[in-house]
Amino acid sequence: MKLKIDQQADALYLALSEAPASRSEEISPGIVVDYDDQDRVVGIEMLYLSKRAPKADFHRLLFETVPEIA
Known part of the structure; x- marks a missing residue:
């Protein structure tokens, strides 16, 4: 998992996988x-x-990891 902040683009990107994206969807204004x-x-x-x-x-x-509830 990678977190990238691009100040020039004024954007934050959270990569959850190394797999390439095949499509994108804007689910809310400014959230893709x-x-x-x-x-x-x-x-x-x-x-x-x-x-x-x-x-x-x-x-x-x-960064904080929430403990699992057994």
Whole structure:
């Protein structure tokens, strides 16, 4: 899994797989989901990042894994 922030494009891309995207769908304004040829999600793009999170410091990211409930 890779997270890429492109400040010039004002976008964030979360790659969930190394598989190439065969199609994309804008599921909400500025939110694009990429699918592979088997219709699995391979990536999610968020456009207009500075407007969606104007005070966010993207040089400092926190990742958290939620524990499984048995």
